Amino acid sequence: MIKIAIDAMGGDNAPLEIVKGCDLALDAYPDIELVLFGNETEIKSLLKHTDRVSIVHTTEVISMGEKDPVKAIRNHRDSSMVKALYSAKNGETSAVVSAGPTQALIVGAHLVIKRMEKMHRVALAPIIPSIDQKGRILLDVGANIELRPEHMLELALYATVVSKEYLGVEKPTVALMNIGTEEGKGRELEKETFKLLKENPQINFLGNIEGKEILTTEANIVLTDGYTGNVLMKTMEGTAKGMGNMLKEEIKSSLMGKIGYLFMRKNLKRFQKRMDASEIGGAMIFGIKAPVIKAHGSSNAYAFKNAIRQARQFVSNQVVEKVEVALKDIQIEESSDSN
Incomplete structure (x- = not known):
């Protein structure tokens, strides 16, 4: 029990x-x-x-x-x-x-x-929606404002185990959130973290990704510091809510929109479910x-x-x-x- x-x-x-x-x-x-x-x-x-x-x-x-x-x-x-x-x-x-x-x-x-x-650090790690509906681990989203590259490596290893044992991913992949995809981009934190992730045999590292790729990346784990991660997560939540409100306004704005909704109702409910945080449950404290x-x-x-x-x-x-x-x-x- x-x-x-x-x-x-x-x-x-x-x-x-x-x-x-x-x-x-x-x-x-x-x-x-x-x-x-x-x-x-x-x-x-x-x-x-x-x-x-x-x-x-x-x-x-x-x-x-x-x-x-x-x-x-x-x-x-x-x-x-x-x-x-x-x-x-x-x-x-x-x-x-x-x-x-x-x-x-x-x-x-x-x-x-x-x-x-x-x-040496804890992290708050929610599972965020993804296009393939498998979910992605995003960390850290607020437990630490500042992290060292070595701490980022520890968190990546932790997330790799969670991805295997909780999400059922056989060979989890890790991406580093950055301002560009090329190696050498970002602050010293990202540059040094990139090197550690690339050299560690326990990490399947895909490289850098930008914020626009957060829902479409093939990576199972998206790694960043707590400040960036918190801003990123809340931006996603606000965008999803705003898009939902705009969609409702457009549907109600015309007769054709209301008729179209009758045909699309099941699809829209499935879409809402894919973006609903209640389907996940909570964020894990690593x-x-x-x-x-x-x-x-x-x-x-x-x-x-x-x-x-x-x-x-x-x-x-x-x-x-x-x-x-x-x-x-x-x-x-x-x-x-x-x-």
């Missing part, structure tokens, strides 16, 4: 959608057991399942608008998020899923569960000793159920253990500004 900790109070729609998502997951996956951390009275009033689920009462919640994540983690030890993280640290559960504030969860995972021995999944803050029940699915697959496929094997020969001396 795979035991997963749930931050039942984290997220814009908690605890209602979180608990509903837990019920959906318990229906879908008979090999999981869920431990819900949060207000016991509220959770019990919403929870339908009684088997393979337990509740740990907590008295605090880390706000979605939290400005100081380090202080929040240290000062709110009885919050649903922190208690869930400690359950994984202590081996009581095997993974954590939360829709709570992103930076608080990243900081909490780092401070409580701790980084893997060979990982580099932690136990799987931690960051569900979208506005997750509905279906999205949160899929985030639980991600955690389940990470545990069952022993992704963290396989990453440790992939990294065992990497030797990196940390600089004095390491965190």
Whole structure:
């Protein structure tokens, strides 16, 4: 049985959608057991399942608008998020899923569960849509504003294992986000990272790609620093939303548009599903000793159920253990500004 900790109070729609998502997951996956951390009275009033689920009462919640994540983690030890993280640290559960504030969860995972021995940085890594519908891993999208080339190599190795074990790609390929495709483009970070990726036999490196290729690249993994990745991800989200709104306006603007919609309705729904973040579930926090999944803050029940699915697959496929094997020969001396 795979035991997963749930931050039942984290997220814009908690605890209602979180608990509903837990019920959906318990229906879908008979090999999981869920431990819900949060207000016991509220959770019990919403929870339908009684088997393979337990509740740990907590008295605090880390706000979605939290400005100081380090202080929040240290000062709110009885919050649903922190208690869930400690359950994984202590081996009581095997993974954590939360829709709570992103930076608080990243900081909490780092401070409580701790980084893997060979990982010198953690990364937030969502799976983004792709033309071939297989999905791409994009990292980092916000855990680190600055990274060293050696850290980028570690993250690429981690993502390679995840692509194999989670997405089922036999020989994952890696591309480096840059301002041009030619070798030698970019800042010193990209130039040095390019060299490390090219020389490492564990990486199937395709070279540089530009932002315009993000949905069409053949690469299974797109690697960048947290600042660039966060801007890129939010640009994609905003573009998808804007295009959807423009399409709706055009459909409503004429009778022929409305008639055309009747014929195209199924196609448009399939298109919407391909771009829907709820189909993915959440972003993975790479580099932690136990799987931690960051569900979208506005997750509905279906999205949160899929985030639980991600955690389940990470545990069952022993992704963290396989990453440790992939990294065992990497030797990196940390600089004095390491965190």
